Structure formats: C-alpha cells, structure tokens
Amino acid sequence: MVGIVSYGAYIPALRIDRNVIAEAWGRNAIGGERSVANHDEDSITMAVEAAANCLLDTVLEREGIGGLYFASTTAPYQEKMSSTLIATVLDLGREIETTDFANSLRSGTGALKAALGMTGCGSTKNLLVTAADQRLAYPRSDQEQVFGDGAAAVLVGTENLTATFEGSYALCEEIVDVWRNPEDRYVKSWENRFVLEEGFTAGMTAAVSGLLKKCNLKAADIAKAILPAPDARTHRTLAQKLGFDAKTQVQDPLITNVGYCGTAQPLIMLAAALEAAKPGDLLLLAAYGEGADALLFKVTDGIGRQTSHRSLQSFFAQKRMLTSYTRYLSYRGILEAAPGEPFRLFPSATTSWRERKSSLRCHASKCRQCGLVTYPIQRVCYQCRSKDDFDEVRMSGLTGKVFTFSLDNLAGRSDDPSIVQTVVEMENGSRFYGIMTDCDPASVTLNMPVELTFRRIYEGAGFHNYFWKCRPVWKGGTE
C-alpha cells in the first residue's frame, strides 16, 4: 500500500487586495486578494517552507527521507537542479533521489505520481514531493489578479498513511493554450474561450470522468473533488458539469483569498482537503496542463494525526497586506527601483559550497566538552578551546527571542529600505544574527519570539544566494 504520509502548504505572508491592482489600471477587480511572494522569496524558498511544514508531524528523522522531488514552472535556474538545494536546506541525507519536474502546470501531479510509483515499486521507502510557483502575468492582464504565489509538499510513503493511493488516470492533449517561451517573462495565452473550453474544461472533464469510470465510481461517491482552476467561474461550471454538489463535494479553489498558484495549486488544495477530511473519504485530485491528470486517494484512520503543522486556515488568517501596486511590480523585478547599496564583495561559489553545512543546512557546532552551541560552526570552541570536537546540531525549526535589534535604513533595497538587523537568543542558547523578514519593523521588540526561515539574500556573481533570516513566530492553529 502506498499513499500520503503527511502534507503541508505554504502561502507567503504578503497579500495584495485585487482592488489595488485594478485601481492602478482603471479596471474592475475580480474581488478578494492574492498572495504575493516577498522580494526575498522564490519557488525554492517557498518549497522549503512547505516541505518543513509537511515534515513537522512526521515521526521520520530527516535522515529517513528517501528523496525529494520539486515541481515548478518558475525554478530560479534553467539549468541546475533545485531539488538538490531544497533537500540540502531541509537537511536530508545525501544518498537520496532528487529530480526536478518542470514546464507544465501538471508537473506537480506528475511529481506526485512519479513518487507514488517509485515508492510503490519499492525503489525508495518514501519521497517528499514539493511544488511551488510564482508565475508572472502581464501587468494589467486578468491573470495578474488571478495568479497567486504558493507552495505545497506531500510526503509519499508506505507506512503511517493518512490517505492511500487508489488509482490514477491521465490524458495527453497537444494544445497551445497557455505557454511561455524561454525568453518570455510573462505567461502567454491564446483566446480565452478556446483556452477554457477546448483546453481546460475539456481536459479536466475527460480526466475526471476517465478516473471515475476506471475506478468504477460515480461522482456522488467522491467526498471532495479537488479541481484547481484558472478562475472561480470556470471552476463552478466544471464542478457542475461533472455532477459534483457545489456545497458539499467541491474543494474551495482558493481563488478568492490566495489565487491560482500554478503547479502548486493541486497540492495546496489537496492539503486543504486533507485538513478537513474524515476516515474513509475519497478525494479526487485533478490537474490540468496539456491534458490532465486525475488521482484518487482514500483517507485512512490516520487522518488527524497532523496536529502541529501550520494549517491553511492559519495561512489565511496571518498575513500582511501589500498596499502598493508599485511595490508589487518592484518586488517582482518588473519595475526597477533605484538600486540599494550593492554588495562590494561578490559571493564565491567555492566558499558557498564549503560553508554549506552552516549556511544551507543551518548547522551549529555543539562542543562535546563544554556543550556550548555556536552558529555558524566554530572549529575551536569559544568557551573551552577544544579543537574539532563538536557535534553538528540543526538550528532550523528552532525558535528564539530577539536579544537586540536595529532598524537599518542604509543598506536595504530602495523598495523595502528598512532592514531589521537582529541578534536572536535561540532556544538552545546559541545566537543567530541575521535580518528579520515578513515583519513590521516598527513593531519589533526585545524578547519577541522568532523562528528561522530560508530566503534569497542577494544577487551577485551570476548565481542566486540564499541564507537564513528570522521572522516573527507564526501562531499555529486556525485563529
């Protein structure tokens, strides 16, 4: 038996009211708000967040994870694997499977099916599937309002299952409806009616119907139909056409308060569905992209075991509103604000590689002689001077309290000028020094609880540089 062990989503803290976008162009808003990745976030960092959230409740040690898949149409590199970086940041082992899935909004379910296959055939005992997207729509387009940024992760395995995998169906349909060329910044699409009718609706209908038929089921047998859709009306029409009861059987497409998060959307909605599921529920997950995938899961008695992970409700509730459309454009690099002070010393790929245990795995050194924990790793103990006699301990996932801070207006990006330099007293006694993100600088106080988050830190030397920051601790639960 193969299926889902645990799940976790990630929605960036920033939201923009769609009226703000609409007003900038003198257009009507489609209503609600959309999620916006902060300027220090990208598909990799969001996938890390979702994966860490997914692993919060698992009994598995990180070393027990057999591999990591990453699906996105917006990976930071055209050539270079992202899943290796995500796996390293999550502090997974080295003898693991890693693969990136790309180029289609169906690559999230594609990665999930590949993981189910690899695990089901016994090649790996489990696999962590991540999907994240941060797609850019043309300024002023409808899609600009509809799109959201987000990520989700699902741990696939054979033991301690939350939902079992019951079957899948796939349909391949060559069509040019929504696409992006290598040189394009924005998603392109053909005439909307063609895209929605011959592309999306036809593909999803065929795949869902095909799966039901293959599994000998009727629409009424499904507890929740998870049908990611490019807009709310198309979603309603599709669900109706397939015979699902809008009130009870259809998973919220999250268009109103998050947006359409591309490759990640099916898995984000799956996570939301699992959060509300009961044992025995049949969940039908579909995803469109040049044809469609449909997968069937049956919820087990293990549901409800995930108690400490961050729920979608918590992501909906805890947000910071981005009130400026101009700033949104600048965060996405569409507008070029006056540059902040550039870094004078460009990063070195060699040094970054050499220091990956501290900078990516977030390891501190814990002295075997005196127990002092220091981050980053110190070969000679500050306290007792013992040399090369330490254990590496993972700092990510720990919380701490602000010991001191300053609000630096000199070094930030011109579109987000106030940098909160923070010294954090971590729960293990070490100190973390870094920038606080996703916060209101004016509200920072001493002793404020913070946690670590992996972010893009600066550009230079032609590659992307990531490091840990801190942020106010998110309150768990569904307030």
Added chain:
Amino acid sequence: MGSIKDKVAIVGMGCSKFGERWDASLEDLVIESAYEAFADAGVRPEDIEACYLGLLTAPTGGTGGTVVSNALKFKDIPILRNENWCASGHIAMIEACLAVASGAFDTVMAVGVEKLKDTGFPGLGTGRGMTPVLEARRTSPGSFGLIGKRYFETYGLSDKEGKETIAKIAVKNHDNGSLCPKAHFQNRITLEQAMNAPIIAWPLGLFDCCGNSDGSACAIVTRADAAKNFRPDPVYLKGFGISMDAVLPHVRPGFDWTRFGSLINSSRRAYEMAGIKNPREELDLAEVHDCFTITELTIYENFGFSPWGKAKADIDNGFFTREGGLPVNTDGGLKCFGHPVGASGIRMMYEVYKQLQGKADKPERQIKNARLGLTHTFGGPPQLSAVAIFGNEKG
C-alpha cells in the same frame, strides 16, 4: 607583559584637512599630513628609517605600502601596511613605537590615510564576505545600533530617554568640532535637531553617526632619550593596549551587548603600562571611538570613566564637555572631525599631542594644564580595540 612606557616619543605630527576631499587622492592626503609632520619635527623625508601605514580600504584593491613610497618617494625603507578595521591607524602607530623601542630603528613614521569619498557611497561597510554566512546586509550603523536597544533595556531607559542621552553626546561633539578648522563638520547643533533627525539605523539618527570622510594623519616617532634633540616639548608614549574578542559579538553565546571584552581589556592594559589607577581622575582628556554616539557612551563605562550604567548622569552633568571633569573628543571626534578609517587613530593622537603641548589651534578649546591624554579606536563588527596613552613628561 613588559612595558615601553617613556621609551619612545612623538616629535612631530601632521593632519590633513578632513572632509569630502573630492580634490585629493590617497597620495595627496599622505603628502598633506606627512609634510606638516616633517616640518613640525624638523626632519627630512630621507631621515625616516621605516614607515607604518594604517589603511583599511582603498578606492581600488591591491593598495599596499607603495601608496606611501609613491607619494613621498621613500626609497629603500620598509613600509608596513596594517589593516585592522577602524583600529588600523592606532595599531600602525603602536607598531611604529614597538619598532623604535626594540632598537631596530631610531626614527620612524606612522601614517594613517583613507579615501572613502571615491567609492560613490555615503556610508560604510555594506557587504562583508563572499558567502551568505554572517552576511546580513550589515552596515556599520546597523551593527553598532544593536548596542542601543540593549543598553536602554539593561539600564531601564525608555527609548526617548536613551535617544536623548546619546543625542547629548552628538551636541557636545558638534560643539567641539565647531572650533576645529580641520574638522569635516564645524557646525553646532541643538538637542532638538539631534532628536528629530532622520533615522539612519534606529535608534541611531543622522547626528548619532560619524562623518564619512577623507583624510590623513601622520606622526614622527623616535627614541625618548633623543626626543629633545628634535624639539623641547616631545610627547611620550605612556602605555598601550590592543585586544580582540575571540568571536564575532553577534554570534557569541551569552554576550550582553553592554560589556565588550576588547574595550575592557585594551584599556586595562594601557592603564597598567601607564601606571594609571583611576582613569576618571587621572586622565586630562580622551579621544575615543565615537563612530556612533552609542559607542561613545559604551566606552565611558567600559573604560571606567563612568560606573556601569551611570554614564547618563555624567552626560547630563556635562562631565565630558571641554569644561567638565574629563573632556572627551575635544576636536569633535569621529562625529565631527570625520572618520577616514585608517587615519582616525593617528588623528586622535594629533589632537592629544597638540593639547599636551598647549598648542590647540584655537585658544578657546585648549584644555588647561593637560598632562595625560588617551586615544582609542574600536574596530570591526565591533570586535577589536586599541588604546594608547600619552603624556608630556617622563615618569
């Protein structure tokens, strides 16, 4: 530890005009301070046997001691560059003194110089390394600003009281700088101006931050027993201390952000060598590292000028003004005289040297009967500190 008290003396000093020296190159600045020092000491360039250079950055990379040989046409003498953040000049000078005390040379030069205004950036220190570790888009005000909130919290000052306390340091240093023709900033400010200035790195406002300047300062050092052959009023090195903390304060477990080991230990060693028991009473003036006002406040306590947590009372009472019990930064300090990093330590010595000789450029800022003065720079993240103490009499 041994002592070189009264073994070496300064017999000539020079200091360039500090400020935005768009007109001057690194070499021009060296020439400006060095030729004043040569004239002051009555020596020729060819009398210099070795040179110790303090220089942190340079407009371009790869500037070694050759900047001095190129400028002054020093031929065939060793020129040793020292880079130790903001303490570069101080430590270059201490190296010069140690070289003379060792007997290796009789007459040497220490010169500090910095050319910050060619960088195109009005601040100092963004970007520290080639990896993201420890790289938090850290600027100097952001880094030193970390002391502020912690100090206020530790000693029960509200944000407003804390800001007001450090603002008074800015007002004092501007008052001192207004009397210094070579200072970068020569304007007086009010407490209201300081309090209402734009925030650079909270809690530090514009007037809490030192000038980002170009400049150079130079000293001619010789054996104490030969000093009076040069001039009747040499100034003697009484003691020095250099101390570095073993890990970046930001990541040091348990660090309280008010008591800096490097400050405490560097001053203690200098006091011991100079035979000073009570610095608050015995020192006649001090030039300390006021890169930011909060730094000057911290130094008062770490150096024993004020009891722990009591600096506010001394500041409120004007203890560190020119008329107070221990005048600090009588030339305006880094705040107003400016902070061309490598030059600053030697610039401080220039002020103490002139004060100890009774030759302050304007009589109204001459400290009466000054006999013993301290100079100090605090460098890096901040992690290292250098102190020197000078006197106008042996013994």
